[in-house]
Amino acid sequence: MIHIEKTSLIPNWQQELQSAFTDIDTLLRFLKLDTQELAEHYRAASDFPLLVTRSYAERIKKADWNDPLLLQVLPCLDELETHEGYLSDPVGDAQASKSPGIIHKYHGRILVITTGACAIHCRYCFRREFPYSDNSANRSQIANIQQYLAENPDVTEVILSGGDPLMLSDSKFQYLFESLSNNKQIQRIRIHTRLPIVLPNRITKHLLATLKSSRKKVVVVIHANHSNELNDEVESALLALKNIGVTLLNQTVVLKNINNNTPTLTSLSTRLFECHTLPYYLHVLDKVNGAAHFDTDIQHVHSIYAEMQKQLPGYLVPKLVREEQGKSHKSMLQTNYWGINI
Numbered sequence: 001m002i003h004i005e006k007t008s009l010i011p012n013w014q015q016e017l018q019s020a021f022t023d024i025d026t027l028l029r030f031l032k033l034d035t036q037e038l039a040e041h042y043r044a045a046s047d048f049p050l051l052v053t054r055s056y057a058e059r060i061k062k063a064d065w066n067d068p069l070l071l072q073v074l075p076c077l078d079e080l081e082t083h084e085g086y087l088s089d090p091v092g093d094a095q096a097s098k099s100p101g102i103i104h105k106y107h108g109r110i111l112v113i114t115t116g117a118c119a120i121h122c123r124y125c126f127r128r129e130f131p132y133s134d135n136s137a138n139r140s141q142i143a144n145i146q147q148y149l150a151e152n153p154d155v156t157e158v159i160l161s162g163g164d165p166l167m168l169s170d171s172k173f174q175y176l177f178e179s180l181s182n183n184k185q186i187q188r189i190r191i192h193t194r195l196p197i198v199l200p201n202r203i204t205k206h207l208l209a210t211l212k213s214s215r216k217k218v219v220v221v222i223h224a225n226h227s228n229e230l231n232d233e234v235e236s237a238l239l240a241l242k243n244i245g246v247t248l249l250n251q252t253v254v255l256k257n258i259n260n261n262t263p264t265l266t267s268l269s270t271r272l273f274e275c276h277t278l279p280y281y282l283h284v285l286d287k288v289n290g291a292a293h294f295d296t297d298i299q300h301v302h303s304i305y306a307e308m309q310k311q312l313p314g315y316l317v318p319k320l321v322r323e324e325q326g327k328s329h330k331s332m333l334q335t336n337y338w339g340i341n342i
């Protein structure tokens with residue numbers, strides 16, 4: 001059930017954010033995990049700190065170091081290793097940055113970096129080293145976005161990204177969303193967000209009213225990697241979005257020891273569909289510094305994917321993709337019946 005803010009000046013979701021876990025020791029105690037290696041976890045978190053909402057932490061199994069949700073968020077020493085081919089900007093965001101907060105890679109759509117803030121820090125994040133302070137589209141930069149759109153009339157879709165665009169307050173988000181909605185050139189507004197997963201209370205009445213008010217097509221692309229992330233609260237939040245006419249899609253990253261097997265990914269697809277969401281992309285890992293321990297051998301990914309194709313109806317099979325610097329579209333990874341890259 002979604003809790004809508006009552007009379008307090010701070011909405012429930014922002015209060016919940018204030019109580020998120022930022023301290024490794026406190027999180028591990030909450031999860032009934034005991035370690036002699038706390039200092040090493042802290043060392044790994046020095047550049048990219050721990051951040052986990054209470055709601056998400058409650059879905060982590062207690063006393064289990066191998067829980068697939070915990071492994072996504074717990075800083076570990078592997079992150080400090082350097083590996084050839086791993087970069088600070090593996091998908092070429094800097095090269096495609098056209099003005100502060102605007103990334104234009106693909107025909108017909110631009111991506112707007114709305115904020116550097118997230119409600120959770122995913123250790124494999126390809127933007128973990130992104131220079132947000134130079135790029136976020138703050139209120140005064142909305143005029144720049146409108147100007148960029150006017151100079152590029154072929155752009156008909158704006159993707160709100162970050163960080164997480166739903167980390168903006170209701171009023172800031174409304175201002176940005178309405179200014180894009182009022183632009184005749186724009187046909188679709190897409191929102192890339194992990195908030196419905198990690199902080200389902202963020203789907204407030206106010207936010208729903210804002211999204212519903214638009215005459216544009218609104219697409220919300222969530223990010224879930226494991227069916228354990230999709231509890232009843234998440235399902236209710238997604239239902240609320242669906243009920244106002246939002247198209248719901250999901251993207252997943254293949255992550256070693258978290259979801260790199262067929263049963264986990266097929267149950268994620270079926271659970272997403274119960275939650276009114278279609279599986280959209282299955283990304284192979286973007287090779288960002290500090291994430292090499294999440295990578296899965298590509299032939300193994302192909303064999304998992306071939307099995308998914310056999311076991312799931314086509315509409316529940318996400319597209320297997322890789323994002324490559326400088327390309328005009330994401331690369332679809334083709335797999336034949338035997339799971340071999342073709």
Ligand code: SF4
Binds near residue numbers: 119122127164
């Ligand atoms: S929520 Fe998205 S942008 Fe934020 S840390 Fe996770 S993957 Fe990165």
